[in-house]
Amino acid sequence: MNMSKLTNLKPGDALPGRDYCPDNVQNFMYSAALWNAHRIHFDMPYATEVEGYPGIVMSGPMLGDWLTQCVIEWLDGQGRMTHLEYSNRKAAYIGETVTSGGRVLSVDHDNGSARLEIFIQNEAGDVIAPGIAVVAFDKA
Amino acid sequence: MFHLALFWDMVELDQLTPDGVSIDGLLPKFPLEKAMAGGLNIEYFRPIKAEDVLVATRTLTNIYEKAGSQGPIIFYEVIMRVETAGGELVLTEKTTRLLR
Numbered sequence: 001m002n003m004s005k006l007t008n009l010k011p012g013d014a015l016p017g018r019d020y021c022p023d024n025v026q027n028f029m030y031s032a033a034l035w036n037a038h039r040i041h042f043d044m045p046y047a048t049e050v051e052g053y054p055g056i057v058m059s060g061p062m063l064g065d066w067l068t069q070c071v072i073e074w075l076d077g078q079g080r081m082t083h084l085e086y087s088n089r090k091a092a093y094i095g096e097t098v099t100s101g102g103r104v105l106s107v108d109h110d111n112g113s114a115r116l117e118i119f120i121q122n123e124a125g126d127v128i129a130p131g132i133a134v135v136a137f138d139k140a
Numbered sequence: 141m142f143h144l145a146l147f148w149d150m151v152e153l154d155q156l157t158p159d160g161v162s163i164d165g166l167l168p169k170f171p172l173e174k175a176m177a178g179g180l181n182i183e184y185f186r187p188i189k190a191e192d193v194l195v196a197t198r199t200l201t202n203i204y205e206k207a208g209s210q211g212p213i214i215f216y217e218v219i220m221r222v223e224t225a226g227g228e229l230v231l232t233e234k235t236t237r238l239l240r
Contacts, residue, residue: 033145034144034145034148035145035148035150035162036145036160037156037160037161037162038159038160038161038175039159039160040159043160046159050159051159051174059177060176060177060178060179061141061144061177061180064141064179064180065141068141080184080187081184082183082184082185083182083183083184084141084180084181084182084184085179085180085181085182086179086180087178087179087236088176088177088178088179091176129179
């Protein structure tokens, strides 16, 4: 039996998150895939002395991809994401562990869609990348 | 978000600025130059399929300034509209970036 996730979905339901502790290699690979050579993502003296950051800066859209991963893994193949928005509110640095997560804001059972609040949080508990996603469930 | 870099300019190394950034050709010269990601707002209209030919149109849609805790910040927004070669809308994406 293949019961849709949508059937019993209600506002407040949590989306499981993940912890991420990217190292220089992952951050480098992500930036390279985006053709992004901004030195704050791999050059420690440049990041700290020239741009004044406390460390190597995690790539902003990498947090967006982790938000996407949170939604896609939760969907578990039962639909697709139709909308994603997020803001990079605060930088995160290599060495930190950040955590994804989310919750259901509203459910439209007639249209088979749901609106989700998603976030990336740092160890201090600050939400550094808040976002909203909308998902459309496949018709049963 | 794999579409993100699909339509970015691939420039020669000597066209990167000393901080490693490829300056978006849409932008005027700004008085602030430390670039940061600001966020994205994406609508996905249809899945991308193998053999789709995608055409992106990018438009600089907004430039504004805010006072940050450590000085002024320039924000700019670029809207990218991606269609198939046949004109079917695939996605729209608004990128916000900032300069300090």
